[in-house]
Amino acid sequence: MIGYIRQVAGPDPDAPLLEVADLRVAIGGERVVRPVAGIGFQLRAGETFALLGESGCGKSMTALAIARLLPDGGRIEGGSLRLRGEDLLAHTEARMRAVRGGRIGMVFQEPGTSLNPVMTVFEQIAEVLARHRGLRGAAARAEARRLLDAVGIPDAERRLDDYPFQFSGGMKQRVMIAMALAGEPELLIADEPTTALDVTIQAQVLDLLARLQRERGMGMLLITHDLGVVARMAQRVGVMYAGELVETGERSAFFAAPLHPYSRKLFAALPGGQQRGRALDALAGSVPALDAEIPGCRFSARCPQAFAPCTHESPGWHRRDGQAVRCHLYAEGHNAPVPAAHIAAIDGPGPAHGKAPLLAVRDLQVHFPVRKGIFRRTVGQVRAVDGVSLELRPGRTLALVGESGCGKTTVGKAILQLIPPTAGEVRFDGRDMVGLGAAALAPMRRAMQMVFQDPFASLNPRMRIGEIIEEGMLALGVGGDAGERARRVDQLLDRIGLSPAMRWRYPHEFSGGQRQRIAIARALAVMPRLIVCDEPTSALDVSVQAQLLNLMRELQRELGLAYLFITHNLAVVDYLADEIAVMYLGRIVERGEAGRVLAAPAHPYTRMLLDAVPRIDGVGRQAGPAPAADLPSPLSPPSGCHFHPRCPKADERCRREYPAPGTLPDGRELRCHHPDSA
Incomplete structure (x- = not known):
C-alpha cells in the first residue's frame, strides 16, 4: 500500500524520512507474544509523529523494532522498515551499528537502566562523539559540555566527570537526551523523553527538540502518555492499543474530536x-x-x-x-x-481535618559534605535540604513540588530516616524519629512506606512480583497466614490494573508503567498510615494513572491514609492534593491550600512552574518560551533570595537578603520580597 521511490542521485526531498508498513514483531519460542501486530505509518523530515497508548500496548517495542534493538528471542515476523528509502531490514548488524546513534538517535524510557554505572557521563557521551562524529580529546569534551548545557544540567563542566548514580532521576534522563543528540541524528526516537523531568526542564527540552528539528530537519517519533506534550510537539498522532494502531490523524483534528472510544477514554x-x-x-x-x-x-x-x-x-x-x-x-x-x-x-464523608498532625517536620536539614584531594578533606557542603518545615494530618495529601535537584526526594528519604538528617525534628505520631536506632525504628516501618521514583531499581530482579509484594508482609508480620497473604496479593494486583496471574512473572517482564504499579502495590501491602510517594505516576499513561489516583483516593477515605506526594505533574496535584508546598534549592518558598496556590500563585517561582506546563487546550498556539535560566547548584546557591537570578521582579534587596517567612491573608506561608497579587 506504500510506494517506494528508487534512489539514484540522492534521497527524494518529498519522500518520507521513515516508512513503516505492516510491521509485525514476535517474542519467544513455545509461548509466542506478538506485541506489534501489523502497524504502518510514515514520518517526514522535520515532522513529529506521536504514538499514544497504555503501557503494554507495544509502543516501545515498535521503537525498538525500528532501531533493530529487539530483546533476546525477539524477531520481526513481517513488514518493512525504510529510512530515506533504505531497507533497514536488509542491513547487516555491522551496518546497523553505523545507523544507530548516528542517523537514528534514541532516548530510552528508563535512563537508570540505560546508562553504564561504571562509566562517567563524559565517557559515555564521548563514545557517541568518537564513533559518529570523529570528535576526541578536548573537542569531544567541549561538545559534551555544550550538550549537557543544552539539556539543562547545571555546572556541566564538573558534572561531566560524575557517574550516573550521582544524578537524580530527572538529570539522568537529560543525560540520555544529550547522548541521543550527540550523533546529530536524522531521526530521533524519543520513548517518554520527558517522563522523569519537572515542568521547567520539560519545557526547555521540548523547546530544544523543536529548535533542532527546525535547524536540522530532524524527524521525531515521540512515544508519550502526556497529552499536553503531544499538543505542544506533534503534527500527527497515532493511538495504539494491544499491538495495533486504532486511530491516526492530524493533531488539531484529533484534539478537537477524538474518534475511537479508546481515544475518548x-x-x-x-x-x-x-x-x-x-x-x-x-x-x-x-x-x-x-x-x-x-x-x-x-x-x-x-x-x-x-x-x-x-x-x-x-x-x-x-x-x-x-x-x-x-x-x-x-x-x-x-x-x-x-x-x-x-x-x-466518591461517596462518603470527607476526612476529619481537625486532628493532630500525623507528621510534623521542623527545620529539617540534610547537608552532604564535598570531599577532595588524597586525604578527602571536606571543602564544602551541598545543602540539599536547608530548613524545611511542614505538617501532614491523617487523611490529607500534601504535594511537594519543585524542579529536579531542589531536594524533594531527599526530604522524603530523610522523613523516613533512610538518610540521616543533619539537623531538625521529624515527629511521627508525636515521637521524634531523628537519631533512633534500627530497633526503635522497626515498629514504625509498618506505618510508613515509600514508593520510589525508579521502579526498576527498587524491585529485586530475582524475585517474582508476588514475592516482592508479599515480602513486606512477611518481614513485618502482617497479612495473616500464607493463604491470606496470597489473596491480598491477588486483590492488590487486580486493583492496580494487573492480572493476578501475573504474580509469577519477574520485573523484567513488565513495562515501565507496570513496574511502577507493582511498586505501589508493595507499599500498600502492609497497610501503612503514611506513604511518601516519589513521582508515583511519572511512568504511567493517563488511563492507568486514573485507575491509580482513584485507588489512592478510595484508600485514603477508607483508611485515613496520609500522602506526602512528591511530583512535577501539576494536573495530578490539582486533582489529588489538599495542600501544596513549593520547594526551591532546599527551602519551602510557598505553602498553602492547593486550590488557592494553583489559582493565584503568589511566589514568582510557583508562577514559573505553572506557566511551563503544556496544556491540551494550547493546540494551534505557539508555545511560550521556556525559563531562561537553570536551577543553580546547591553546592553554591546564590546570595540573598536563591531565586533572584531567574526572577523578573528581583532587585538589590533580593540579591542581598533571603526573604523572611510571611503569611498572606488567606493563610498561605510565603518567602518573597515581591509576591504576586493573590
Whole structure:
C-alpha cells in the first residue's frame, strides 16, 4: 500500500524520512507474544509523529523494532522498515551499528537502566562523539559540555566527570537526551523523553527538540502518555492499543474530536481541579495478553459501546474528516455518537481535618559534605535540604513540588530516616524519629512506606512480583497466614490494573508503567498510615494513572491514609492534593491550600512552574518560551533570595537578603520580597 521511490542521485526531498508498513514483531519460542501486530505509518523530515497508548500496548517495542534493538528471542515476523528509502531490514548488524546513534538517535524510557554505572557521563557521551562524529580529546569534551548545557544540567563542566548514580532521576534522563543528540541524528526516537523531568526542564527540552528539528530537519517519533506534550510537539498522532494502531490523524483534528472510544477514554481520564473530590473516568481492566489470537476488536472487552460484531470480527479502517479510525462504529450505516464523559462522585464523608498532625517536620536539614584531594578533606557542603518545615494530618495529601535537584526526594528519604538528617525534628505520631536506632525504628516501618521514583531499581530482579509484594508482609508480620497473604496479593494486583496471574512473572517482564504499579502495590501491602510517594505516576499513561489516583483516593477515605506526594505533574496535584508546598534549592518558598496556590500563585517561582506546563487546550498556539535560566547548584546557591537570578521582579534587596517567612491573608506561608497579587 506504500510506494517506494528508487534512489539514484540522492534521497527524494518529498519522500518520507521513515516508512513503516505492516510491521509485525514476535517474542519467544513455545509461548509466542506478538506485541506489534501489523502497524504502518510514515514520518517526514522535520515532522513529529506521536504514538499514544497504555503501557503494554507495544509502543516501545515498535521503537525498538525500528532501531533493530529487539530483546533476546525477539524477531520481526513481517513488514518493512525504510529510512530515506533504505531497507533497514536488509542491513547487516555491522551496518546497523553505523545507523544507530548516528542517523537514528534514541532516548530510552528508563535512563537508570540505560546508562553504564561504571562509566562517567563524559565517557559515555564521548563514545557517541568518537564513533559518529570523529570528535576526541578536548573537542569531544567541549561538545559534551555544550550538550549537557543544552539539556539543562547545571555546572556541566564538573558534572561531566560524575557517574550516573550521582544524578537524580530527572538529570539522568537529560543525560540520555544529550547522548541521543550527540550523533546529530536524522531521526530521533524519543520513548517518554520527558517522563522523569519537572515542568521547567520539560519545557526547555521540548523547546530544544523543536529548535533542532527546525535547524536540522530532524524527524521525531515521540512515544508519550502526556497529552499536553503531544499538543505542544506533534503534527500527527497515532493511538495504539494491544499491538495495533486504532486511530491516526492530524493533531488539531484529533484534539478537537477524538474518534475511537479508546481515544475518548484517554481524554476522560485526565485529572484536574474540576474533578477534585470525584472519581476519574478510568478504564476498567487492562490491555489483553498478546500471546494468543484475539478475535474481533482488541478493545471490545473494555469498550462501553461494544456491540455484536466487535467480539468476533476485526474492524477495518474508516476515514472521517482527515482522520482514520479502526472501529466498527464507523462502518457504513452505523451512527457513532460521542458519549459524554462520565465522572462519578466518591461517596462518603470527607476526612476529619481537625486532628493532630500525623507528621510534623521542623527545620529539617540534610547537608552532604564535598570531599577532595588524597586525604578527602571536606571543602564544602551541598545543602540539599536547608530548613524545611511542614505538617501532614491523617487523611490529607500534601504535594511537594519543585524542579529536579531542589531536594524533594531527599526530604522524603530523610522523613523516613533512610538518610540521616543533619539537623531538625521529624515527629511521627508525636515521637521524634531523628537519631533512633534500627530497633526503635522497626515498629514504625509498618506505618510508613515509600514508593520510589525508579521502579526498576527498587524491585529485586530475582524475585517474582508476588514475592516482592508479599515480602513486606512477611518481614513485618502482617497479612495473616500464607493463604491470606496470597489473596491480598491477588486483590492488590487486580486493583492496580494487573492480572493476578501475573504474580509469577519477574520485573523484567513488565513495562515501565507496570513496574511502577507493582511498586505501589508493595507499599500498600502492609497497610501503612503514611506513604511518601516519589513521582508515583511519572511512568504511567493517563488511563492507568486514573485507575491509580482513584485507588489512592478510595484508600485514603477508607483508611485515613496520609500522602506526602512528591511530583512535577501539576494536573495530578490539582486533582489529588489538599495542600501544596513549593520547594526551591532546599527551602519551602510557598505553602498553602492547593486550590488557592494553583489559582493565584503568589511566589514568582510557583508562577514559573505553572506557566511551563503544556496544556491540551494550547493546540494551534505557539508555545511560550521556556525559563531562561537553570536551577543553580546547591553546592553554591546564590546570595540573598536563591531565586533572584531567574526572577523578573528581583532587585538589590533580593540579591542581598533571603526573604523572611510571611503569611498572606488567606493563610498561605510565603518567602518573597515581591509576591504576586493573590
